[in-house]
Amino acid sequence: MLELISLYKILFIVLAILAISFVLGIYKNGKISMKVIILWIFLWFILIIFSLIPDLTTFLANYLGIGRGIDLLFIVGILGAYYLLFRLYLNIENINQDINKLVTEIAIFNENREEDEK
């Protein structure tokens, strides 16, 4: 049992470190903003802390009145994922609006240019 626990601890920590270095790599290429980077690194650090001290989740869960630590992680995880989905939806919607504006501009510009050429 002990071996199993340490195995998942190691797995999670390796995964978190890989993820952080991956995100840092993207940041170096200038493809995402500082704000997003800090959020991601913060999230992965929390995961590292929880893997090192699993009892912490149980403690927090009890404090909040949720039975098990793992349940707390699930709830937070699912809510977080939904929030991210919603943010993504809004972002895409904004991009769509921007594309519409551009397409309208292009259409009007081209028609006016043809009128001028006449």
Place this chain on the structure above:
Amino acid sequence: MNKNMFSSEDSDDSIEDTDGVFIVIPAFNEEKTVGSIVEELVRRGYKVALVDDGSVDRTYEIIKKSKLKYPNNIFLLKHPINRGLGAALKTGMTFSLLKGAKYVVTFDADGQHAFEDIKNVCIPLKADDAQVVIGARPFEDMPTTKRFANNIMNLLTYLFYRTKVKDSQSGLRAFKANIIPKFNILSHGYGVSSEFIKEIHRNHLKLEEVSIKTIYTDETQNKGTNIFTGMKILFKMIINVLK
């Protein structure tokens, strides 16, 4: 004054004042009907702003040809990519304003509207009885599934935007030009019809509904409000409330 001299159908048309009336036609793959509709509108004395919403058929070429015949009355706005009904209407209406339109009428490209109804939806605007007019299609004439979908859309429009209308999804609408900048239209697709109602409500605009004819052909059957577009519009409405 640009009095209409070419009218052939009923004598009432010949005295219609078409000065400053711009017809905005959103068209996406409408090569079968669009040419004859645009040319007939021009013959009746209207200015036409046709928005080709990224069609992949011959819509653009056909109107280009018509434009050679009537260079001063047809405006051809081409969306390089398909952006949906809402975006196309926005382009056409914005353009009409730039060209000094006094009244803007939206008209479907599939041939489902009768030309005489343009005059009918403009009457309340010209008489200052309304700022926006929606041409309400008689639901009795619709095929059952369409009628059902349109009834649901009216109900949803009422639930979300607190405005009761006879036909929330009609494509024939008339606006006074000065109120158009007040509209904040965000929908890309068919949701735009309900969004107009929402904006009319939000800006406290005077709305009138005028009964219009609907001509049902095979083309007009395939597009427009069915259950699926209805579901999509509902989803968008919910998201817009949450936003």
